[in-house]
Amino acid sequence: MGKHYRKESKKNRIIKITILFLLAAAALYAAAAFVARHERRPAVEAPISTSADKDGEKVAEKEDFGERSAGGEKRADNERPSVEKKELEEKTTTAFERSADKKISQGQKRAAYEEPEERKYSGPLPLLAIIVDDGGFRLDYAKRAATLSLPLTWAIIPYQPCSKKMLELAKEKEIPALLHLPMQAITDRDASRYIIGKGMSAGEVRKKTADALASLSGVIGVNNHRGSMSTADDSLMSPFLDELKERSLIFVDSRTIGSSVAYAAARKKGVPALKNGGFIDNVSDKKAIETAFANVLPAAKKKGHLVIICHFRPATLLFLEELDKKYENLPARFVTVPEMIELLDAQGGGEKK
Numbered sequence: 001m002g003k004h005y006r007k008e009s010k011k012n013r014i015i016k017i018t019i020l021f022l023l024a025a026a027a028l029y030a031a032a033a034f035v036a037r038h039e040r041r042p043a044v045e046a047p048i049s050t051s052a053d054k055d056g057e058k059v060a061e062k063e064d065f066g067e068r069s070a071g072g073e074k075r076a077d078n079e080r081p082s083v084e085k086k087e088l089e090e091k092t093t094t095a096f097e098r099s100a101d102k103k104i105s106q107g108q109k110r111a112a113y114e115e116p117e118e119r120k121y122s123g124p125l126p127l128l129a130i131i132v133d134d135g136g137f138r139l140d141y142a143k144r145a146a147t148l149s150l151p152l153t154w155a156i157i158p159y160q161p162c163s164k165k166m167l168e169l170a171k172e173k174e175i176p177a178l179l180h181l182p183m184q185a186i187t188d189r190d191a192s193r194y195i196i197g198k199g200m201s202a203g204e205v206r207k208k209t210a211d212a213l214a215s216l217s218g219v220i221g222v223n224n225h226r227g228s229m230s231t232a233d234d235s236l237m238s239p240f241l242d243e244l245k246e247r248s249l250i251f252v253d254s255r256t257i258g259s260s261v262a263y264a265a266a267r268k269k270g271v272p273a274l275k276n277g278g279f280i281d282n283v284s285d286k287k288a289i290e291t292a293f294a295n296v297l298p299a300a301k302k303k304g305h306l307v308i309i310c311h312f313r314p315a316t317l318l319f320l321e322e323l324d325k326k327y328e329n330l331p332a333r334f335v336t337v338p339e340m341i342e343l344l345d346a347q348g349g350g351e352k353k
Helices: 002-039 137-146 163-172 201-213 234-246 262-269 286-303 313-325 337-346
Strands: 127-135 155-156 178-182 220-227 252-253 271-273 305-311 333-335
Touching: 002 155, 002 271, 127 178, 127 286, 127 313, 127 337, 137 163, 137 313, 155 163, 163 178, 163 220, 201 234, 234 252, 234 262, 252 262, 262 271, 271 337, 286 305, 286 313, 305 313, 305 337, 333 337
Parallel strands: 127 155, 127 305, 127 333, 155 178, 178 220, 220 252, 252 271
Antiparallel strands: none
16 A cells, blocks of 8 residues: 555656646746737837926927827827836927927037928828838838838838838838938937937037948938937037938938927928928827827818828827728828928929028
8 A cells, every 4th residue: 555655646746747847838938928029129219208308498389199188298108118207208399380499408509590481382282291100120010011002101210120121121112211310319318329419529420320321221311210309409410411411312300309400400401301290199099090190181281291200000000001091082192201302392392492
């Protein structure tokens, strides 16, 4: 009996060890899957916006065409990683309203640029260009966007896992692509090696811009990723725009701060330029994006031409796929960024001075 009992005990121990091993393996698999689903995006991801920068700068009334909470604050994007309170200060502003006079934080140099007067497009329908920002991370999202007939312009962040492949796909599908160049925000302490930022010489700015352009050869121009500090500093924008002018490239000011001088400086230098009229997917929900877009068409009609920005995100892609089915019947002429500049220049009322 004792011998038999010992054999049974040994068998039970083997069974228990096997069960524990299987449970441990299952737990590891679940943990790995969770991490893959919630993997943090690279440091160049833009922070969530609020109403003012950390220096207390008064920012122009923003046009994000988006949904707001009952208190009037912009709802956080539930797709973006959590950030510290001090990082919740990047602001987007209207591209078609003139900003109020603003204080520039210490160390910034703002040229005495007057905001150029914008002229209405006189065609039968207003022009509307949609930029899809933050490319470079999810090739599967880009493949979905590439199937659409809706005119889009992609903006790809350099040096990311899928940057080159996304550009190759854009070229294959004849979709114009911008270099989505990271620039230092007011909330950034230091400029990273891929960001144009405070303290850089003109030579450094031009080299970093040239290197980023070389990494994505074939882009039709540049728009800024973040950049509330950099785009308000003429000592940084001037050499950056000189590099674009030398290469005959387009610039789109993303207008992440109302005191940006980038668009005005580009016009003054003769760089073909546009500026963002608003972000439509600050809330990553398809219905919220649809509500935001309903405000875009009247704004485009009022101005004559409008640029809006969205992002490579699941809810946004669902919205774009639905828009693709009906955009031809809407009261606007959907165009790419280079098409908009060409049409504006052709009638003599373009963004190029």
